[in-house]
Amino acid sequence: MTGMLILIALGILLIVVLARMLWHSEPKAKDLPFDSSREAIARFASFEEADQVVERIFGDEDWNFLRHRVPNQIRRSFLKQRREMAFCWLTLIRIRAKSAMHHHLAYARSFQSLEPMLEGKVAINYLAFQLSCALLAGLLWLRGPVALRGTVARAYELCERLRALTEVPWAQRTSSARPRS
Amino acid sequence: MGAKNFVCKTEELTAVLRGKEIMTSLPISETFDVALQDLRTRTLGRLQGDFARLVYLASTRNYNTGRYEHDGLSFRYSMPVAERVLATAHREVFLSLALRSLEALTDEVQQYVRFESDSPEELLKLWTDLQAYRILVPSQDDPLIVKIFLSNLSAALAIVAESWKRDRPDPAQQFGLRSPSPGR
DSSP: OHHHHHHHHHHHHHHHHHHHHHHHSOOOGGGSOSSOHHHHHHHHHHOSOHHHHHHHHHOSHHHHHHTTTSOHHHHHHHHHHHHHHHHHHHHHHHHHHHHHHHHHHHHHHTOSSOOHHHHHHHHHHHHHHHHHHHHHHHHHHHHOSTTOHHHHHHHHHHHHHHHHHHHHHHHHHHHHOOOOO | OHHHHHHHHHHHHHHHHHHHHHHHHSOHHHHHHHHHHHIIIIIGGGSSHHHHHHHHHHHTBOTTTOOBOOHHHHHHSOHHHHHHHHHHHHHHHHHHHHTSOHHHHHHHHHHHHHHHOSOHHHHHHHHHHHOGGGGGSOSSSOHHHHHHHHHHHHHHHHHHHHHHHHHSOOHHHHTTOOOOOTTO
16 A cells, blocks of 8 residues: 555656656757747747648658659758758747747736636646647657658647637637736 | 931830839839739749749849849839839748749759759759858748758759759760770
8 A cells, every 4th residue: 555655656756747847848049040049939920831831841742752862961961951940840839839828827917817727728738738849859859850740730739729728818808807907 | 217216215215204103103002012013924924933033033132231122113113112022022932932842842943944044054063062042032031931941942953953964965975976886
């Protein structure tokens, strides 16, 4: 019985440590390999071609076309560039989610009538999103971006869901409730 | 004959100036739309393929100031409108090419190399060695999309160079200098 309790306690401790690690391993603008990272983030957040970007970076169409047509050196360089872009995309999407979460928290603090169910849902969604990102980063590191399209589509969908979840309550609240002074 | 020619030229010039007057009296947004349409149909429509359009639009940008310059458009509309129109068209064409598949981009490059260059081999070597294609990118664009474009373009150039090497007729064969076969 005591052994069982110790195992459960260890399991909970592990979950807490992992959650903390995820929470603190937040993406930073300086991780991006661009000269003007702030601008990159601003433009990434506003561009409308997200699906096509995902298609280009993670889709296998370009790779299938290229692989029998060029020497080995160019193939390697192409894959290396794709991997680098995939990590950039991942960092940018995490920064975007983090920024949405910060906005949501700021708004949530200023309202008196919080909805615990909704807040819980947002928190769970954010955690699931971070876990998906961590999983994707691991897969990218192991296998490269090609043939991971399904996973990325899910991560992108999750990010969109998070944005929808955090934006809609603000709109509803700003029209119906009055913030604390 | 000379007088008739002069009258024709004067009429032409008057028509252009009248057109310019009408253009400058329009609201800015309308002038912009008209100018953009003008650029698309008159200038860009004549070029073969989007890649040639991208090269042309990038070449209208002054490398020292980063501003777009086009005498015809500036004269007909105004300098700020011409600049905005060229920047918009540049971004449009760039985005359409950058997000296209590698196969489609390779076709575009192939077409450009075939029709726009007198010495394709030289062009391919120069573009690959000097990476001259970097100037094709608009200055205010998403860095990730720029990365995708540059990566795909360098791959497309490599593919075109390989196919060019394969398809090029062997000079010896071309001039009948092949050594005779033992049977002959």
